[in-house]
Amino acid sequence: MELKNNRKDDRHKFRRFFSQFFVVSVENLHLFTSGVCYALPTIVIPALTKHSNEHNKSEFLTITSVQASWMGSFMIILNLFGSLLSGFVTDPIGRKRAMILVSIPFIIGFCILYLCTSSVSAVFVGLTFLSLADGLMTTPIMSYLGEISEVSNRSLFNGYGNIVLSFGIFVAYELNTMMSWRKVCFICANLPLITAIAVFFLLPETPQFLLSKNRTAEAKVSLRRLRGWVPYEAVAQEFEDLQRQSERSKSCYTCIKQDLACTHALPTMSEKLAELKRKQTLKPLCIIITLFFLFPFTGIVAMRPYMLQIFKAYNSPIEPDQAVTIQSIFDILGTISMMLLVRFTGKRRLYLFCMSAVLVCSATITWYGFTYLPPSRYISIDQHKPFQLDNKALEYIPFICLMTWSYFTTCGLYGIPWILFSEIFPFKSRGIACGVSASTLFVFVFIGEKTYLNLEATLSLPGVSLLFTCISFFGLMVAYNILPETENRSLEDIELHFADNSKGLTDHKIAISKPQDKTQLIEGDNNNNNHL
Template identity: 20%
Template sequence: MSLHTVHSEAKPPMTGRLRLIATVATFGGLLFGYDTGVINGALPSMVEDLQLTPFLEGLVASILPFGAAWGAAFGGKLADHFGRRRVLLFLAVIFVIATIGCGTAPTVTVLVAFRCILGLAVGAASVIVPVFLAELAPAHLRGRVVAQNELMIVGGQALAFVFNAGLATAFAHVPHVWRYMLVLATAPALILWVGMIIVPESPRWLARNGSVDRMFDVLRRIREEAYDPGEGQTVLRLAKEDENRPAARITDLVRVPWIRRIFILGASMAVINQISGINAIQYYGVSVLQDVGFGGNGAFYANIIPGVVGVLAVGLAMYLLKYVGRRKLLLTGLVGTTTSLTAFALSYLLIPDTNPARAWVILTCIVVFVGFMQCCIGTVTWLYMSEIFPLNVRGVGMGVCAWILWMMTFVVGLTFPILTDSLGVAYTILIFVVLQVIALVWVYRVAPETKDKTLEELEHYFRTG
């Protein structure tokens, strides 16, 4: 049966139990978003309180994605060995311990160490949660359930911006207000831990590890009245195929020429996801807005607007992907980010500091940039990477691409304050503009369309060149 087959019978709706499981599991995504976004508002008071140099400022912000790269690299293997649920329970504990460690860190060294540990949990969650949700959801609900995690990620970032603004106002004269901002992530971490105690294990993992009776029991509880015994047999068959399939190695990505072409394409998408400078805005947005003229706590409240736009943009992407090709969205997004970043740099250079409109013009540029980035590039690059790899190397291919993406996030986060200190904000933004133009040309010349093509058709396309 091809993936184009259309079933005429009505699909059962999402059950209350599945909705609860998805909500609990995606608290891992919310923590991902909050922990990457909270540093945005915490840095100004952190720089003052701990006397951070530009290098240390960049290190504190970027060490989390450095840890996340390694968490993403090994998280999937741990989940394969110990189970998705058990590893997510363990990650919830790491989130709690590392968050408290960050909030109470007496020195920069301790803060960096706990931020790195927190990054390990963030990276592992970024890989495990989507897999866990995909294995629990029926096929017709898989896209909706997995996309909920992306919404929770950008929602967590927006939540961090809102709490940052509230705490900056409530504790305006407290030098260590950044500690309260960081430690708030303990609450969702505890919710994740408590929730995962009652969440069942993935049926696919149970079947692959010989727990057949538990697998059928989980399917019955999740599907409720829509339970189909044939689905359990399908899960058993797929688990048997997984058992007989040799484990893929990293060398498989470069050994075969047509797979090597796919790997280069996937790795390039991981790079494109980050060279827009989106994480420079997410990590240093408040500092940039203070620099362009938003005084007092105005920068904290202005920073909420891009966060909300990011959430709306992901929602729009979920709608557009039903009708618009991946390639067209990517090209549209790159044109949008290139144009908005150029306008940002020119406004910074040409509008006088004394002009009150300067801050609002630059904020508008940031909002437009975030909208194009989250809608057309951020969502699409992850989807693109998940579609192009053939089944036998999909896991290792996605793992390596996730590692590259997080390492690029680390590089951008580390170098942004150093570059702005030596070149200024405008010329640093122009570097991202040049990178966006290169990415635009590359996507136009190289990236194929993947929408409405089965995975088998895509594999045939790459095999035949």
């Protein structure tokens, strides 16, 4: 009898996991499209500056180095507007509808890029639509993932999404070795249409959103579906927890403190924006913005649009087109490593280790650049004749450094902040806080990519690597002091930690709260907010 019960429990666990895995897989089709968009500047800029392969030799449009720097970076700043808008769109219409609507600008952007033949302006217009779509996608994707996943699966599914995004980058790079960049855009125009159809027919709305709209019966069905169509009794406790969290998110702080049912009017937009000033939102917002700052300014992200030229400048022993493709494979491996390791190491340890590895990689390539590159001011965007080294094996040093640099950036500096992004904000301000923090990321990436060529022109190629080394050291010190450990903590535990008035920004240990602790922390949060 006991053996039968164990087998039954195993079947239920598999059904719960598979249902969530299936839903996340459908959602991740958008991340695949996002990966393709992320790779486009890397394959379009070389084609328009005559650095590309034989498939783009017939390209008749050309751009200057100034236009190249804008093309490599302006997509990011447009992502900013999309992200800011997504926070306000996602909350009223829901995560599912937002994911469907975002397919429209994706399709328009790819079609314009395929058809543009007369001017460079049309290329910028097509990239504009893709950028806005990518920004609009951020909040619904991450909110949906955080709200449908069980605590034990959240990190795994975040890593899975990063793998899909990295795979999208890899596919775009690989297609570029077989065809022109325009044909790549033609093929990719089908992806958002397929995604919209799949989301419409296969995904349920999240239980938390349905509860926020008082659609309790639909929320029960959605939760049962997301847990493998198990009987309601199997999810009753989880549903009660979601109801309690939902009621708290819809209540004003006066009613929460007095433990009363809130009958006040729903918060206005200005009141929702005021949530950003409360410490339970402000503290995690500071943490996420700091990690998002370190992501591009530790180097590899700022270099990404110009990576093909950088491999050429370092005299890569492998063809630059192939080197960029191999680098995307390292990105995928980095994401897989994060997925496998984060349960054992936790997010904090893994991030600090990866930051340390990035510091070593940037320091090594800085040493190589100052030691072996030609002594004149060396800039990657210029046409260079290959230089000769007495020891050919030394040519592999920058190649290996760039690969491992990319690997550890993806594994820790990219993967971990996005996991925290989906779980660290309180439900009441999650949509707006996600939009604001994602927008700051796009601002930082834009600044990093837009200024990279100017920094090279001023500091030289190894000089820029030295700058990235200094920032990595600074980032390691800051992350050590502020990065919390959220692994195996529920969304409610995380929210209560940041609502606790006794904890500061450098208190990075999140306790698993007991039920009786939760009402005590609510009052502490209210007293804390009265001081703001």
